[in-house]
Amino acid sequence: MPCIICTTTTNLGYMKRIVILTGAGISAESGIATFRGSGGLWNNYRIEDVASPNAWRRNPRLVLAFYNQRRADAAKAQPNAAHKALCELETHYQVHVITQNVDDLHERAGTTDVWHLHGKLREARSSDYPNLIYDIGAKPINLGDVCSKGSQLRPNIVWFGEEVPAISRAASLSAAADIFVVIGTSMQVYPAASLINYVPITTPKYIIDPHIPNLPAFRNIHAMQGKASVIVPQLVQQLLDAVQKKS
Ligand code: NAD
Numbered sequence: 001m002p003c004i005i006c007t008t009t010t011n012l013g014y015m016k017r018i019v020i021l022t023g024a025g026i027s028a029e030s031g032i033a034t035f036r037g038s039g040g041l042w043n044n045y046r047i048e049d050v051a052s053p054n055a056w057r058r059n060p061r062l063v064l065a066f067y068n069q070r071r072a073d074a075a076k077a078q079p080n081a082a083h084k085a086l087c088e089l090e091t092h093y094q095v096h097v098i099t100q101n102v103d104d105l106h107e108r109a110g111t112t113d114v115w116h117l118h119g120k121l122r123e124a125r126s127s128d129y130p131n132l133i134y135d136i137g138a139k140p141i142n143l144g145d146v147c148s149k150g151s152q153l154r155p156n157i158v159w160f161g162e163e164v165p166a167i168s169r170a171a172s173l174s175a176a177a178d179i180f181v182v183i184g185t186s187m188q189v190y191p192a193a194s195l196i197n198y199v200p201i202t203t204p205k206y207i208i209d210p211h212i213p214n215l216p217a218f219r220n221i222h223a224m225q226g227k228a229s230v231i232v233p234q235l236v237q238q239l240l241d242a243v244q245k246k247s
Contacts, residue, residue, distance in 0.1 A: 017094045018239070019177035020086060021195055025184020025209055027105055029229045030077040036186050052160045056127075060152070061143060067155040068140040070102070071121040075138035079109035082183065082228035085236040087111050092243040093179075098170045100185060100192045102157055115166045115173070117192050123156035167191050174198040180205045181235070184228050187213040206235055 024034035035047070049055050050066040087110040089095045097106050097114045102121045106114045126132035126147035133156055134147075145153045158164050174180065175198040182205065187193040196218060199205060204220050207213070208231045212223045224231045 015092065015094045016178040016243075017096070017173075017176055018089055018179045018181065019173050019199075020095065020097045020181040020183065021174075021185065021192065022097060022099045022101060022106070022183045023185025023187075023189075023192075024101060026082050026099075026228045026232075027077065027080075027101055027103055028184065029080045029082070029227060030103075030105055032074060032077050032101075032103055032105075034184075036188070047160060051157070053162065056154060056159070060154075064141050064143065064155075067121065067157065071136075071138055071140070071155075074103040074105075074121050077103065077105065079105040080229045082232035083109035083111070085233040088236055089239060092240055096173045098166075098173065098192075098195065100189060115170055117158065117164050117166050117170060119155070119157040121155065121157070124153040125156040126151045127154045164191055170195055171198045175200070177203050179203065179239070181208070182206070183208045183232060185209070185213070186211075187215065208232060208235065 024032070028034050045066055049059075050063050056063050083105045086095065086097065086106070090112065095111065095113065097111050099106060099114060099116055100118050102116065102118055104120065104122055122135060122137055124134045124136045124141050124145070126149065128151035129147060129149055132147045132149065134153070141153050141155065143152070147153055174195045177199050180196065180199045180203050182196065185192070187196075196205065196215065201219050204222060205218060206222045206224060207215065208224045208226070208228055210225060210227055212225055215221055224235060
């Protein structure tokens with residue numbers, strides 16, 4: 001009987017577990033701006049003015065307007081070749097995507113297991129009852145929109161300084177990775193950037209980015225420099241070929 005934590009046995013036999021950590025870079029070619037790419041501004045806003053509990057207290061109207069625009073932009077964007085290629089891995093691997101992105105392009109491309117460390121644009125949640133979460137699609141949240149208990153709705157986004165509820169699950173998945181892939185993240189936002197510390201030393205770690213982040217302390221790093229839409233399909237083909245050669 002296989003251990004349900006570390007292996008899955010299907011009609012294809014043992015499937016290796018691939019854990020993929022993605023950041024804003026994978027959605028850049030879908031037209032969603034990265035954070036560092038715009039000089040530390042996110043669409044001309046300073047992060048502390050729009051993505052922190054202080055900002056919400058100080059100017060909720062501005063925070064809602066910022067996320068309403070991001071939500072509308074993300075709804076118009078389409079998954080690119082990188083999002084789509086990752087789904088193909090599911091034919092021969094157990095695939096877990098851990099994303100820092102708040103868009104839903106992985107899901108719309110067809111990936112089945114996606115963990116959003118920083119929340120989801122398409123969800124609103126109660127500002128007083130964090131378990132009251134609503135799927136709002138592309139709709140805006142306005143001042144005066146309330147949850148079923150009467151409290152103001154806010155974006156279901158993990159702001160700077162807030163807890164990251166999915167991090168313990170993400171750490172367990174990283175610790176059980178047979179292959180770890182990092183795509184389009186500057187590895188400067190914590191705790192997401194610390195997940196690589198949980199990955200076993202012997203696990204191959206593929207890093208895809210036009211500007212490979214400096215990761216000197218890690219073994220088994222394979223840097224693949226370039227844009228996600230070009231490099232991700234190449235890596236996916238390489239990983240699928242490796243399984244087919246074995247079988
Ligand atoms: P970041 O902006 O800090 O880093 C982006 C990385 O993507 C950089 O290393 C850059 O070189 C790389 N990159 C740029 N174009 C690329 C391409 N075509 N292919 C592959 N890589 C490319 O992003 P981060 O590390 O994800 O951290 C930023 C924070 O801002 C996150 O917390 C995230 O929640 C938020 N954010 C999310 C989105 C989104 O949901 N799409 C967009 C912007 C910011």
